[in-house]
Amino acid sequence: MSVADYIRNSQVWKSVFRHPAPRDRRNRVVVMLTNVFLHLHPVSIRKSGIALSYTWCMGGITFFLFLVETVTGVLLMFYYRPTLEHAYNDILDLRHVATLGILRELHRWGAHAMVISIWLHMYRVFLTGSYKPPREFNWGVGVILLVLTLLLSFTGYLLPWDQLAIWAITVGSNMARATPLLGHEGPGASFLTVGGVSLIHNGSDARYLLLGGRFVGENTLLRFYVLHCVAIPLAAAVLIAVHFWRVRKDGGISGPL
């Protein structure tokens, strides 16, 4: 009995791999179905599904970039403190003092690349008509994922806490003033009054909730940090799983049904 056979017959090996090596079609299926990560992927796909000229692999590249952002982001969190005192200097230190200062740049470039690859992915899905029934729900999921990615970019934009960041978020969040009903300068807000007292004013509207104040300050930095590092990535991860699952359930990657 060879060493390889001994290992493959051991209890440890068998407890991890509950099936023989994937040498035949049945076991190739079983490998996919018994692995929590692989099972999100279809057991078999059309040849066109892996043709780069057809899919551009933009969805896969987007997911890869999401993983890159997760890994580099976790590493950056070991250095970055979301406070007025430390935020800007921590970003400078990440670039100039920490070893592998390129990690912070990788995080930023990855974010830009992710937005671009998502647009190309949607463009491809549109050109191949892959938004049509029964895939229209997954197109909707994808649109939410696009919005989450843009929100990740927006919240991450504030964290360096330089003049660019502060004024970009000041300008960007001014849009929330004009939210219908919920923004104090938006349509309908003037109707929400009780006895002549306005319910929606600049201390109670959507922008106030988003910023944690009437202007961009320390509360905003903390809120955007938590949204950027925890809330939005968690929501995106769940929706990515749904997105992949529906790709499989709705007939595989693109192509005619």
Add this chain to the structure above:
Amino acid sequence: MSDPIPNPAGSPDPAPQKPPESITDKPTAPPPSTATTTAPVAAVPKPAPPKPPVKAAATRRGFIAGLFSWFALGWIAFTGSMGVMSLGSLRFLFLNVLAEPPSKIKVGYPDAYEDGKVVERFKDQNTWIVRFDGKIYALSTTCTHLGCTPNWLEREAKFKCPCHGSGFYITGINFEGPAPRPLERWAVGVGEDGQIVVDKSKKFQQERGEWTNPESFIKV
């Protein structure tokens, strides 16, 4: 698992559905590419028993040629860059700059200290400055039991730890409670400006006989 090949995509499979008994652990047919490298073997008339397929990579030439395929180069580059980034990320986690207080502190001139007095001014920097019996020394404020910070009790002339009751004389020698050994002393010296410099990167332990080291006290 009655259906061995679930195919949710319903994709057209060019291979005809094989009967179930053929779906076993039999070795798969050699890929077409091997036919070129094993041409002499393939030239054997068909009725001959099938020889185990020789993969292209199994020969040395095939292995080296395989290394230079674009596919292999891509994987080597990917694996290499992943390895470099992993090592770099590990190094990234070791801080290059610390915001911790310096280990050397100046505590004033020797003649400012009275004999038999414990100066608690530098307790938040983890040291008591003591002048006693013709020596000035710096005691660590860390209890040798479990690392709490004792208090100097002036009237009882002892250091008393609030956690478990360890007691130390003014010299730092333990005499009551669970502390197993005396308080540690830091290195002290007189700087160029005449001030005492406490160096907390060096410590001297009585039970090792290190308190006789001239660096552990200043003679006055």
